[in-house]
Amino acid sequence: MKKKSFQEYWAKNIRLIAILLIIWAVVSYGFGIIFVKPLNAIWMGGFPLGFWFAQQGSIYVFVLLIFAYCFLMNRMDREYDVDEK
Amino acid sequence: MSILAWTYIMVIITFGLYLFIAWRSRVKETKGFYIAGANVPPLANGMATAADWMSAASFISMAGMISFMGYSGAVYLMGWTGGYVLLALLLAPYLRKFGKFTVPDFVGDRYYSSTARVVALICAIFVSLTYVAGQMRGVGIVFGRFLEVDVNTGVIIGMAIVFFYASLGGMKGITYTQVAQYCVLIVAFIICAAAISLKITGIAIPQMGFGSTIIEGDSAGKYVLQALDGIHHDLGFSEYTSAFGPDDIGMLSVICITLALMVGTAGLPHVIIRFYTVPSVKAARLSAGYALFFIALLYTTAPTMAAFARYNMIDTVNDVHYAQAPSWFKNWEQTGLVAWVDKDGDGIIRYRSGDPFQGAPQFTGEVGEHGQRLVSNPVSDNDNELYIDRDIIVLASPEMANLSPWMIGLMAAGGLAAALSTASGLLIVISSSVSHDLYYRIINRQATEKQRMLVGRVMVGIGVLCAGYLGINPPGFVAQVVAFAFGLAASSFFPVIILGIFTKWVNREGAIAGMISGIGFTLFYILQTRFFGVDPWFFGITAEGIGTIGMLINFAVTMTVSKFTKAPPAEIQELVENVRSPRGAGAAIDH
Numbered sequence: 198m199k200k201k202s203f204q205e206y207w208a209k210n211i212r213l214i215a216i217l218l219i220i221w222a223v224v225s226y227g228f229g230i231i232f233v234k235p236l237n238a239i240w241m242g243g244f245p246l247g248f249w250f251a252q253q254g255s256i257y258v259f260v261l262l263i264f265a266y267c268f269l270m271n272r273m274d275r276e277y278d279v280d281e282k
Numbered sequence: 283m284s285i286l287a288w289t290y291i292m293v294i295i296t297f298g299l300y301l302f303i304a305w306r307s308r309v310k311e312t313k314g315f316y317i318a319g320a321n322v323p324p325l326a327n328g329m330a331t332a333a334d335w336m337s338a339a340s341f342i343s344m345a346g347m348i349s350f351m352g353y354s355g356a357v358y359l360m361g362w363t364g365g366y367v368l369l370a371l372l373l374a375p376y377l378r379k380f381g382k383f384t385v386p387d388f389v390g391d392r393y394y395s396s397t398a399r400v401v402a403l404i405c406a407i408f409v410s411l412t413y414v415a416g417q418m419r420g421v422g423i424v425f426g427r428f429l430e431v432d433v434n435t436g437v438i439i440g441m442a443i444v445f446f447y448a449s450l451g452g453m454k455g456i457t458y459t460q461v462a463q464y465c466v467l468i469v470a471f472i473i474c475a476a477a478i479s480l481k482i483t484g485i486a487i488p489q490m491g492f493g494s495t496i497i498e499g500d501s502a503g504k505y506v507l508q509a510l511d512g513i514h515h516d517l518g519f520s521e522y523t524s525a526f527g528p529d530d531i532g533m534l535s536v537i538c539i540t541l542a543l544m545v546g547t548a549g550l551p552h553v554i555i556r557f558y559t560v561p562s563v564k565a566a567r568l569s570a571g572y573a574l575f576f577i578a579l580l581y582t583t584a585p586t587m588a589a590f591a592r593y594n595m596i597d598t599v600n601d602v603h604y605a606q607a608p609s610w611f612k613n614w615e616q617t618g619l620v621a622w623v624d625k626d627g628d629g630i631i632r633y634r635s636g637d638p639f640q641g642a643p644q645f646t647g648e649v650g651e652h653g654q655r656l657v658s659n660p661v662s663d664n665d666n667e668l669y670i671d672r673d674i675i676v677l678a679s680p681e682m683a684n685l686s687p688w689m690i691g692l693m694a695a696g697g698l699a700a701a702l703s704t705a706s707g708l709l710i711v712i713s714s715s716v717s718h719d720l721y722y723r724i725i726n727r728q729a730t731e732k733q734r735m736l737v738g739r740v741m742v743g744i745g746v747l748c749a750g751y752l753g754i755n756p757p758g759f760v761a762q763v764v765a766f767a768f769g770l771a772a773s774s775f776f777p778v779i780i781l782g783i784f785t786k787w788v789n790r791e792g793a794i795a796g797m798i799s800g801i802g803f804t805l806f807y808i809l810q811t812r813f814f815g816v817d818p819w820f821f822g823i824t825a826e827g828i829g830t831i832g833m834l835i836n837f838a839v840t841m842t843v844s845k846f847t848k849a850p851p852a853e854i855q856e857l858v859e860n861v862r863s864p865r866g867a868g869a870a871i872d873h
Contacts, residue, residue, distance in 0.1 A: 206863075210862075214371045217371060225360045229356060230533060230536055231537075237523060237524065237525065241493075242493045243493035243506060243508065244492070244493045244505075249493075252348075252356050255359075255360050257578070257582070259363050259364055259366065262371075264571045267564075270567060271564055274563075274564070279864050280564070281865055281868065282865070
């Protein structure tokens with residue numbers, strides 16, 4: 198494994214983590230807390246949207262984020278040849 | 283058969299199952315005892331983590347708290363799930379690559395210092411003991427409410443069971459017992475929620491029923507949440523779905539509590555240690571995903587149960603004559619979780635905003651003209667006549683939904699599973715912190731496997747005794763005590779572990795100063811505001827949310843001190859580099 202490519206792997210990993218954590222913060226702290234009042238004015242079926250994000254939606258997104266990270270990182274591990282053989 | 287008989291049957295069957303599993307997975311070496319031999323499949327580890335994670339508070343108290351808090355209950359829902367994203371992305375893969383046995387192991391090695399190791403192990407024991415006290419209390423309460431045994435006897439029975447399987451099988455034993463416990467608790471919780479959803483909305487999937495319309499009664503045709511908002515409005519409560527009402531905690535506090543719970547989750551040693559038990563980095567990431575999936579099954583169901591039970595409770599009890607009150611109401615009145623004072627003397631139960639009287643009900647032992655149990659508490663001058671303990675929402679929901687007696691028994695078994703699984707996970711942390719980090723790594727480097735196993739088992743015993751003592755003489759309300767453990771974990775471990783992985787320049791001096799100042803500040807603030815009656819002086823942030831500030835202090839102190847002291851030696855920088863690469867995790871455990 199060349200040194201440069203490992204640094205690139207790490208930089209890409211940090212970027213991926215940053216993107217996923219931004220989504221994590223937006224759905225929970227953004228939609229679920231800070232913007233809950235304006236979003237609550239919108240009803241989606243039987244749910245006020247802000248309330249839905251706070252008590253349901255953010256949790257679904259969290260689960261998806263972890264599985265997305267697993268998938269993308271496993272692919273990246275193979276690409277940079279650092280995966281477990 | 284009676285409810286009590288069914289409850290005994292369910293509890294005895296499930297306990298027998300746990301003991302059988304523990305006997306099958308007993309271990310003889312430290313690798314099995316501390317980290318289950320590092321060969322737990324990700325799916326099993328996901329279930330075990332979920333059971334380990336979901337405590338008596340999640341199972342018994344959380345839906346009830348949400349039911350009474352409405353929107354603000356989201357702090358628990360998001361706070362206790364969002365931390366897994368942090369774990370999966372920032373901690374689990376790297377700690378797994380590092381290998382070893384405990385959290386203080388990582389802190390001690392990364393910060394090349396026995397002092398750091400000792401500070402970390404004191405934090406680990408302190409956090410785990412705070413948390414385990416709540417679990418033992420939870421075991422006692424479930425025994426007390428469902429099996430009609432004294433709470434203290436319940437605690438002692440719980441202690442004996444946990445001691446048996448934790449000392450016998452160590453991490454391996456508790457892992458496979460937790461898998462069984464997860465199945466019991468999730469089945470109980472979901473059947474119950476599905477039944478109540480079906481009753482109110484005609485839809486059996488609670489997450490869908492939550493957004494559907496009510497099928498019968500005065501509110502038929504309205505959405506559940508719409509009806510609930512309307513009822514709340516009429517009775518003088520702030521609307522169920524609206525945020526930051528007049529009596530609510532403010533936005534800053536909501537953010538701080540949520541963040542403290544999330545970060546605390548990611549910093550709890552008994553959660554982190556579960557990721558040492560899988561065979562590879564890939565498996566560690568995946569098992570974090572499974573764990574959150576299994577947790578989400580309960581955490582997306584709990585708010586639905588909260589809303590259904592709240593609607594059902596108000597609908598069946600409010601403005602109803604005591605003589606016509608549903609049977610669950612009278613059953614739980616006997617246990618003191620419900621009390622009614624007939625302020626206007628008309629025999630009709632009125633549920634309004636505010637406390638009906640001061641404090642928890644003190645029953646006089648006499649009954650009033652309608653047959654209600656009288657209380658001696660001084661009544662308050664509002665219109666509310668009804669006292670309801672929050673735990674009732676989950677405990678009475680099988681009866682509210684008219685479920686058969688065996689289901690109520692299963693609920694009791696589920697509550698016990700939740701409390702026991704968490705307690706056992708915590709005991710392993712306490713045991714391994716002392717027997718591995720203190721005894722083997724610091725006191726006696728020449729200790730044999732046999733000696734270390736003995737110390738490990740003895741420590742489980744001592745841990746059980748401490749937990750039992752705290753369970754019988756609890757420092758406070760279950761959920762509250764547990765909430766403090768998060769603040770303490772958030773302000774001690776999380777920053778130093780993150781910085782230890784993502785920077786190479788953070789050093790020993792920084793980590794020690796950071797951990798001490800973070801946990802010190804948080805503990806001081808909790809004691810001050812919660813036990814010595816000082817007003818929350820830091821921007822009005824409550825004791826539950828202060829861990830967020832403690833964490834920020836820890837980050838700031840760790841980085842500042844590191845900048846002004848000597849950089850870590852070259853081999854530590856290599857260690858960090860090594861931890862970042864997934865390859866070779868299987869071998870990492872053995873040296």
